[in-house]
Amino acid sequence: MTIIRYPESNDLRNLVKFCEKDGTIWLAENRMVLMHTSALGALRRELVGSVGKEHARRLLTRMGYAAGVCDAELAKRIRGHQSLQDAFFTGPQLHMLEGIVRVTPIDMKLDFDSGTFSGEFLWENSWEQDIHLRELGQSDEPVCWSQIGYASGYTSAFMGRFILFKEVECVACGHNNCRIVGKPLEEWEDADQHAGYFESDSMLNHLLELRHQVDYLRTTISQQGQAPQLVGNSKGFQHAYDLVTRASGTQVTVLLLGETGVGKERFARTLHQMSNRKQGPFIAVNCAAMPNDLIESELFGVEKGAFTGAQTSRMGKFERADGGTLFLDEIGELPLAAQAKLLRVLQEGEIERLGDDRVRKLNIRLVAATNVDLQAAVKAGRFRSDLYYRLSVYPIQIPPLRERIADIPLLIEAMVTRFGTLYEKKLLGVSDKAMQAIKHYQWPGNVRELENMIERGIILAPNGGWIELEHLFANVADSDFSEAQISQAGSLEQKQEPCASAGLIDAILASGIPFEDLENRLIDEAVKRADGNLAGAARTLGITRPQLQYRLKKKDGG
Structure with missing residues (x-):
C-alpha cells in the first residue's frame, strides 16, 4: 500500500495571522472568523426546523462549496509552482488548519491535461457530524454537508471541471469514521440526485426575488432619478444628494464645498442632469488652472483687437453655457477683478466681452465649488464679501471619503466594473485584507485617490484573480496588519x-x-x-x- 504524505505546512501556518488590536483574523488576504461550534449547531438546528432538512442541506452544501473555491484560488497562488499533488494537498491541509476535520488521503489520482480525478479520503474529528449528533441525533444519511460542499468546490475549482464528492460513511450514521469519495460528476450513476444540492434553492430564490423587488421599489422611491455617476448610501452622502435633488427644481446658485477629490464636479453634473436644463450645455471651468491675465477673456469672451494677439472675436465660457449650467471649480482662486465681473453676472444676468461695450443677456445656472474656507478668504481680503454672500445662498457640504466608509465597497464595485471593462480584465474583486486596509486608510485624495488606486490594482492584479493588498499599497508591509501567528506546536506566538x-x-x-x-x-x-x-x-x-x-x-x- 502506497502511503501518501502531505508536504510541510509551515507555509500555510504562516498565512494565518491574528490581529487583536483590529479584531481580525487572516488567512493570507482572506478574513476569517472563529466561531463556537455550539453556535453553528444552533444555526443548523434552526435551519432544519424552519426550512426543512433538504433546503438546509442545500444551503450548507453551497456555503461549503464557496469556501472550497476560495481555498482553491489560494492554493494556486501560494503553491502553484510546486508539484501538482503538493499544490492540491493545500486544500485538505487548510481544511485541517481551519479546524474543520482531520483529512487522511487513502487513494488519489489526478491529471490536469486529461482532467482525470479520483480520490478517497478518511475524515476524523469532523465538527459537523459532532454538532449534528448533539443537536439532531443519529441520522440515516451522511450529515457532513458543508464539508462535502467544500471538498467538491475546492476540487472543482482546482481541476477546472465539476468533481462531485459523496460521503459514503459517516459517524452520525454509526460508522467509525467519515469517508468520502470524489470523481467527475458524469461518472456517478446517481449524479442528478446529488448535483441538486449544489444548485440554487428554488424556494429560497423565490423569497430572495420578492425581497429584491421590495428593495428595488424602495430604491426607486428614495433615489428616483439618481444619476449613475454618483454612488453612495452613507448618511453624509445621502444628505448632500438630497440637497442636490431639492435644488435641481429651482434656479438657485449652488456652492459645493469639500476637500479636493470628493467629487464636486460629479455632483455638479448630477445637478445639471436632474434639472430642466439637462438638454443644454454643461461647461466646467477650473479657475485655478487659468493664468490671471487670461481669466476674464476665458470667462467673458473677447472682441477682436481688444489686446495684442486677439485677432478674432470669440465667446467665453459664460456664453457657451447659455441655456445650461456653468460649473466654476476652485472659485476661491479667482482674482478680485474677475470676482467683480462675476458678481455683476449673477446680479444682472448679463456680460460684456473684453473690449466690447455691448451687453449680452444670458440664461445660465451657476454652480461654484471650492475646497478653501471662503469666510477666511473674505477676512483676509482675498475674496469679495458681497460675492461670497451671493454664492453661499445654497451651500452643499460634500463629506470626505474617510467619513463615508459605508460607501467604499459600493464605489469599489462600480470602479472595478468600469476599469475591468476598460482594460478587458475579469477580476473577482478586492480581497478581504485589501478592503480592510482601504477602510482604515485616511484618503487625503478622497474618491479621486481611490479611483486611481483601484485603476492601478486592476492593471497589476492577475486576470481572473483578486486585487490584493500589494496591488494597491506598494509601501505597506504585511506586518502592519498582523500581530500573532500559529506556531508549529499550535499555540499563538507574537510574530518575530x-x-x-x-x-x-x-x-x-x-x-x-x-x-x-x-x-x-x-x-x-x-x-x-x-x-x-x-x-x-x-x-x-x-x-x-x-x-x-x-x-x-x-x-x-x-
Missing part, C-alpha cells in the same frame, strides 16, 4: 523577525562578503528555490513582494 544564530552571524562576518553581495545572493537563492515565483520568494525572505521587486530592480541596476 527571523534571528540568525550567533555562529551563523560569526561565519558571515568572517567571510568578508560585502553586505550588498550577501543580499544579492540571498535574493537569487530565494527566487531560485521558488522557481521564479516572486510571491513565494518574498515569503521565504520575510518581506513583501513589492519590497522584493524593488531590491531586484536595484540589483539589476534599475
Whole structure:
C-alpha cells in the first residue's frame, strides 16, 4: 500500500495571522472568523426546523462549496509552482488548519491535461457530524454537508471541471469514521440526485426575488432619478444628494464645498442632469488652472483687437453655457477683478466681452465649488464679501471619503466594473485584507485617490484573480496588519523577525562578503528555490513582494 504524505505546512501556518488590536483574523488576504461550534449547531438546528432538512442541506452544501473555491484560488497562488499533488494537498491541509476535520488521503489520482480525478479520503474529528449528533441525533444519511460542499468546490475549482464528492460513511450514521469519495460528476450513476444540492434553492430564490423587488421599489422611491455617476448610501452622502435633488427644481446658485477629490464636479453634473436644463450645455471651468491675465477673456469672451494677439472675436465660457449650467471649480482662486465681473453676472444676468461695450443677456445656472474656507478668504481680503454672500445662498457640504466608509465597497464595485471593462480584465474583486486596509486608510485624495488606486490594482492584479493588498499599497508591509501567528506546536506566538544564530552571524562576518553581495545572493537563492515565483520568494525572505521587486530592480541596476 502506497502511503501518501502531505508536504510541510509551515507555509500555510504562516498565512494565518491574528490581529487583536483590529479584531481580525487572516488567512493570507482572506478574513476569517472563529466561531463556537455550539453556535453553528444552533444555526443548523434552526435551519432544519424552519426550512426543512433538504433546503438546509442545500444551503450548507453551497456555503461549503464557496469556501472550497476560495481555498482553491489560494492554493494556486501560494503553491502553484510546486508539484501538482503538493499544490492540491493545500486544500485538505487548510481544511485541517481551519479546524474543520482531520483529512487522511487513502487513494488519489489526478491529471490536469486529461482532467482525470479520483480520490478517497478518511475524515476524523469532523465538527459537523459532532454538532449534528448533539443537536439532531443519529441520522440515516451522511450529515457532513458543508464539508462535502467544500471538498467538491475546492476540487472543482482546482481541476477546472465539476468533481462531485459523496460521503459514503459517516459517524452520525454509526460508522467509525467519515469517508468520502470524489470523481467527475458524469461518472456517478446517481449524479442528478446529488448535483441538486449544489444548485440554487428554488424556494429560497423565490423569497430572495420578492425581497429584491421590495428593495428595488424602495430604491426607486428614495433615489428616483439618481444619476449613475454618483454612488453612495452613507448618511453624509445621502444628505448632500438630497440637497442636490431639492435644488435641481429651482434656479438657485449652488456652492459645493469639500476637500479636493470628493467629487464636486460629479455632483455638479448630477445637478445639471436632474434639472430642466439637462438638454443644454454643461461647461466646467477650473479657475485655478487659468493664468490671471487670461481669466476674464476665458470667462467673458473677447472682441477682436481688444489686446495684442486677439485677432478674432470669440465667446467665453459664460456664453457657451447659455441655456445650461456653468460649473466654476476652485472659485476661491479667482482674482478680485474677475470676482467683480462675476458678481455683476449673477446680479444682472448679463456680460460684456473684453473690449466690447455691448451687453449680452444670458440664461445660465451657476454652480461654484471650492475646497478653501471662503469666510477666511473674505477676512483676509482675498475674496469679495458681497460675492461670497451671493454664492453661499445654497451651500452643499460634500463629506470626505474617510467619513463615508459605508460607501467604499459600493464605489469599489462600480470602479472595478468600469476599469475591468476598460482594460478587458475579469477580476473577482478586492480581497478581504485589501478592503480592510482601504477602510482604515485616511484618503487625503478622497474618491479621486481611490479611483486611481483601484485603476492601478486592476492593471497589476492577475486576470481572473483578486486585487490584493500589494496591488494597491506598494509601501505597506504585511506586518502592519498582523500581530500573532500559529506556531508549529499550535499555540499563538507574537510574530518575530527571523534571528540568525550567533555562529551563523560569526561565519558571515568572517567571510568578508560585502553586505550588498550577501543580499544579492540571498535574493537569487530565494527566487531560485521558488522557481521564479516572486510571491513565494518574498515569503521565504520575510518581506513583501513589492519590497522584493524593488531590491531586484536595484540589483539589476534599475
